Amino acid sequence: MSPMSAADAPVAPSAHGQPVAPRFQVHAYSLALRLVSALLQVLMTADILCASALIVVGTFTGAMNPRPPALAGWLALIALALFGLTRLIRWLTAATFSVEPSQFVLERRGDRFELPVTSVESARVWRLPLPGAGVSLRMKSGRGFQYALQVVDPLPVLEAMGTEANHPLTAFAHARATVSRRRWYHLVLKFVLFPLVPAVIMFQLNQRITYGGPFAQYQMYGMGPYMQSFFTYWTYFTALLVLFASIWRVLAELVAFAGAWISPRRARGVRRFVEVASAVLYYGGFCSLVAWKFLQ
Template identity: 65%
Template structure:
């Protein structure tokens, strides 16, 4: 998740506490840099995956992924490190008070009257994440744009004190971002299961079949060549099937996001339902459809 949702606004001694949001406040250039880094990371991983899938099994007795794949993996890690560093520098707190909003960003504090804000615009391109820009009545855009995974609570907080502001944000874009933030709650262990543990299932099946076909038994390679080549062969199958699943997940994600966006555009109140349908369909295709397709291809 790119940024946390709003904290609760309890009362302290009868006084309401201003809602506060943990955001990433981007100036235009750092935001563009963050978007570019995200695009480069995705492109690098997709190229890495297709390289592994199509150039690993080339007829060699003990195939291994191409040497270039290691450098591409290292490049992805370096780019990800830069992206995390950029997000760390941009971390900020956005608080909405009755007559102003306050942005605290790494020692800088901005207190802007709500009356000086002319309009709010949800980012049409949600990179490096969902967020919004504040157009001032002076005609200029506020120098920092808050990126928050779910902009809807922030819009509602601003709208409570200035109803004109909530009306300026595009409802379909806000509904799309809100549905994604609420339904898609990925954690690191979700990704670890999806792209580290789950690929072991098809990899193990194919690795075992290869051991019987090539070496005459489940541990034939181990008995003939030792533990090192045996584990290297298993690792190769795991790497290849991880790459296959990365490509399939990316392929399915494109129409899924398009369907979710169209649903939010046509009917913002139904955006969450459409998003839930899309994510369930994705999970079924990934965890059930791919194994079923693999079984049909190799065992029927």
């Protein structure tokens, strides 16, 4: 068993001088609930991409006062509802998994499952990481444990269990969890604030060309139409950047997966490279495309 870092699963001495069993925050899914959660995640992603494509294709179609298609708004509401359902499932499946010397303990919503170490044949990372990375337990009876455990980083769990943890999928999930730690404010910067840059530029160009000044539409028609026009440009560039980012994300994950499969030991280095490259291509590449469009 390879050594486990303190950041992954801290082990502190108890009041009696004995080490505390590693304890992990997980989500315990039954097979049916995992399938539902994975399906919701796929539908939500497809919904967002469809809404973005509709906005990009159908917003500026020669109308005097362009607006995003109404269908895109309904799809956005559906995506929001799907997101709420996925959050509800995560809340319902929240659990803790402890690795004790003689048993594994899963505690979820008032239930406690104690699995003797001798009754567990193996633990392996999910081959299909949906709704996220996770670990499944196989009992010596030949049956799988009734709950599969979703965990952000399966490597510390497998190491704590004393299970072989050198599978490429484990390396891939570990690199993703430790290198690309996304927070909510990263998404805000990427899909809320950054689209303001091209939106403000194009909106002000439109104001000057169409109405004769930066605030002419406001002076002629009021605040409502003025803000509606700005919202249209911001929505358009947000949708365009969602599609733009999706292309680079798919390519980045394919490169990171191939790197982890070819050389699991270098998975973190490959992941670090693709994350930096994706950021450069997203921010720098999009700005370059906008500049090239202006210079045509």
